[in-house]
Amino acid sequence: MTSVRALRNRILLFFLLLLFWIVLTASLALHELVMGAVCSAFVGVLTVSLLGRALDPRITPAVLLRIPVFMLRLAWEIVKANIDVAKIILNPRLPIDPRIVEYRTYLPGDLPRTVFSDSITLTPGTVTVELRGEVLNVHCLCPYHEEGLPGLERLVAWLFGVRKPVGEEGNG
Amino acid sequence: MDRFLTAVALVISVNAFICLYRAAVGPTTQDRVLGVNIVGTKTLVVVVLVTYILAENYFLDVAIVYALLLFVVTVALSRYLEAEGWKEVP
Amino acid sequence: MAKDIVAGIFCCVGTLFFIIGTTGLLRMPDLFTRLHPSTKCDTLGACSVIVGMAVHNGWSWDLLKLAFIVCFLLLSSATCGHAIGRSALRRNIPYWKKKEANEDGHGA
Numbered sequence: 001m002t003s004v005r006a007l008r009n010r011i012l013l014f015f016l017l018l019l020f021w022i023v024l025t026a027s028l029a030l031h032e033l034v035m036g037a038v039c040s041a042f043v044g045v046l047t048v049s050l051l052g053r054a055l056d057p058r059i060t061p062a063v064l065l066r067i068p069v070f071m072l073r074l075a076w077e078i079v080k081a082n083i084d085v086a087k088i089i090l091n092p093r094l095p096i097d098p099r100i101v102e103y104r105t106y107l108p109g110d111l112p113r114t115v116f117s118d119s120i121t122l123t124p125g126t127v128t129v130e131l132r133g134e135v136l137n138v139h140c141l142c143p144y145h146e147e148g149l150p151g152l153e154r155l156v157a158w159l160f161g162v163r164k165p166v167g168e169e170g171n172g
Numbered sequence: 173m174d175r176f177l178t179a180v181a182l183v184i185s186v187n188a189f190i191c192l193y194r195a196a197v198g199p200t201t202q203d204r205v206l207g208v209n210i211v212g213t214k215t216l217v218v219v220v221l222v223t224y225i226l227a228e229n230y231f232l233d234v235a236i237v238y239a240l241l242l243f244v245v246t247v248a249l250s251r252y253l254e255a256e257g258w259k260e261v262p
Numbered sequence: 263m264a265k266d267i268v269a270g271i272f273c274c275v276g277t278l279f280f281i282i283g284t285t286g287l288l289r290m291p292d293l294f295t296r297l298h299p300s301t302k303c304d305t306l307g308a309c310s311v312i313v314g315m316a317v318h319n320g321w322s323w324d325l326l327k328l329a330f331i332v333c334f335l336l337l338s339s340a341t342c343g344h345a346i347g348r349s350a351l352r353r354n355i356p357y358w359k360k361k362e363a364n365e366d367g368h369g370a
Contacts, residue, residue, distance in 0.1 A: 023330055024233070026323035082279060082306045085298055089286040097360045098295050118340040122305065127297045129347030139294045139347065139357070173266050173318070180273045180311070187284045194287050194296075202293050202350045209342055210287060210300050213335070214280065217308045220315055220331070232327045239331055243338040250345035254352040 006048070009055050014044045058111050058160055070159045077123045077152070085125060088141065096141050100129065103136045103149055106165055107157060116156045123152060174225055181221040188214040205249050212242040265317060272314025279307035292358035293350050301343035308335055 021036035022028070088096060107113050117128040117136060125145030130137040140146050157164065188211045195207030216238050223231035286299025309332050316328045 023326045024236070026229075026327070078302070078306060082302050085286070085302050086279070086282045089282055089289065089299055089303075094289065096290075096295060098292075098358060100294075100357065117344060118337065121301055121340040121343050122336065125298060127294070127301060127347055128344050129294065129297075129351050131344070137351065139297070141295065141298050173269075176270060177273070180277055183277050184280055184311075187280050190284050191287060200293055200350070200353075200355055202346050202353070202355065203296065206293070206296060206300055206346055207287070209346070210283070210304055213304050213308050213339070216331075216335075217276075217280075217311050220312055220328070224315055224318060229324060232324055232331075235331055236327060236334075239334050239338065243334075243342065246338075246342040247345045250342075250349040254349035 005057065010044060010048050012055050013048055013051055014040050017043055058109060063160060066159050070155065073155060074119060074122070077119075081123045081125070085141070088125075097143060098139060098141055099143065100137055100139050101146055103138050105134055105136060105153060107134075107153065107160070107162060112156055112160045112162065115159070116153060119152055119156060120149065123148060177221050177225050181218050181225065184214050184218055184221075188218075201253055202250070205246060205253070209242065209246045212238070212245070216242065265320070269314040269318035272310050272317060276307045276310030276312075276314065279303045279310060283307060293355060294347060294357045297343050297347055301339050305335060305339040 017040035018036055021040060022033075025032050025036065088094070105113060105116060107116055113131060113134070113136075117131050120126050120128045120136070120138060125141035126149065127139045128136055129139050138146070138149065154164075191207055191210045191214065193207075195204050195211065198204045198207055216235055219231055219235045219238060223229065223235070280303070283299045283303030286303060287296055290296045290299065312328055312332050312335075316325055319325060319328070
């Protein structure tokens with residue numbers, strides 16, 4: 001079981017590195033591709049124990065298909081966040097009331113939580129300053145920014161196909 | 173178009189110089205790291221603009237390496253600053 | 263010609279967000295609030311200028327490199343903000359609170 005996953009990780013890593021090589025060399029000539037395959041295989045074998053951790057088994061084809069939609073919705077959130085923060089910065093009275101709130105998330109595993117905390121950092125008035133287990137410490141610029149977190153959590157849960165456990169409150 | 177891009181690059185460079193104020197004055201060391209990070213982001217964009225002002229493709233590779241280095245510098249410095257037994261140097 | 267105009271608009275928006283980010287960096291009262299303009303306005307400014315350059319560039323291999331830079335910038339700026347904030351939190355740097363008596367919000 002583990003060896004199958006290790007092999008899958010190795011092959012995935014090889015193709016990722018080859019893709020990166022093609023982006024960097026910007027050509028599809030045969031000698032470049034062969035050189036890239038050799039280099040990717042070498043680097044993949046050397047660093048599979050380090051980079052293989054990033055290839056979580058949660059990344060399934062369904063998740064990959066949802067990523068563009070997720071990116072578009074996140075981009076819209078980012079634009080809204082920027083206009084909001086820009087308004088606050090350019091306001092001469094600087095109407096901020098910062099606080100650090102604790103948020104308990106129901107998302108399982110490291111990868112969904114990482115995606116969630118990165119999305120929080122990029123959306124309105126909130127920056128994740130600490131991620132410990134399932135508790136996130138979020139710095140909010142204004143109290144009303146806190147209200148956007150559950151919606152964002154739902155978006156990330158949708159991306160990874162996670163359902164909210166019944167009978168548990170997401171907000172802590 | 174070239175003149176316009178040069179003007180944009182100049183404005184961003186002036187911005188970067190203003191951000192250096194935060195890196196120089198910032199009351200805590202973390203402020204300085206943040207200032208350096210922002211100056212780095214602006215430099216990255218200026219490098220991308222220079223690619224198109226000079227019409228030299230290879231500057232894009234410089235930009236990619238710059239982005240990677242900037243990330244490593246910021247994360248390594250922050251990890252170093254949060255280690256035990258570290259004291260603020262006045 | 264239309265391509266140049268679209269690229270120019272993207273560059274102008276990006277520069278505007280850069281200026282706003284710089285203003286925020288200088289105006290905000292403490293480290294945690296300074297993280298907000300740096301992680302948001304700067305990222306969107308950089309992404310906007312790079313997207314403008316991608317429009318100016320048109321279809322070529324450089325487009326892939328620009329897309330890679332944008333993706334990496336989005337990931338890395340969020341992670342950098344998180345790293346800096348966490349190191350400040352672990353160092354117990356006090357964070358700025360609004361004073362109840364001071365309605366102006368400028369009590370540092």
